[in-house]
Amino acid sequence: MRFRVLVRLKRGILDVQGAAVQRSLAGLGFGDVRELRIGKLVEVDVDEATPAAARARVDEMCRRLLANPILEDYTIEEIEGERLAAREPVR
């Protein structure tokens, strides 16, 4: 099963990188853009007997390595069946 993990800074934590990108966008004429936040995307294949077991394993990876629980929250989404589509750009 393939999963997508989205790791974001917790609410209230200053997103310095996001602020810098938002400022750069404003300089390019995108001054109306608001609340830009930058996070990490991790996509991974895990083999377990059931989707629930696979998701629990990904959750354990997040807690042990992928996310910093002091600064970051994360969400886990299953993307089985979208594997090919997810790799293609949408334009």
Next chain:
Amino acid sequence: MRFRVLVRLKRGILDVQGAAVQRSLAGLGFGDVRELRIGKLVEVDVDEATPAAARARVDEMCRRLLANPILEDYTIEEIEGERLAAREPVR
């Protein structure tokens, strides 16, 4: 409208960071993990008259700043209505 942009290295481009994380996971006992790829997540609010116009504006941001078209692909997803949910961790 709030959008989520997922920026990934193109297929065939070596994901050094992803390989390093996969190796670290293997050291923690997650040796069965495969095809780990790391990308960027950008979430942003854009105000336009229609969802199509807003998406086109986000697409222009990607082309001009957020993604490197030589190395990276990107997908744009609308997350309106999920705004609160998306900020909460799913565990």
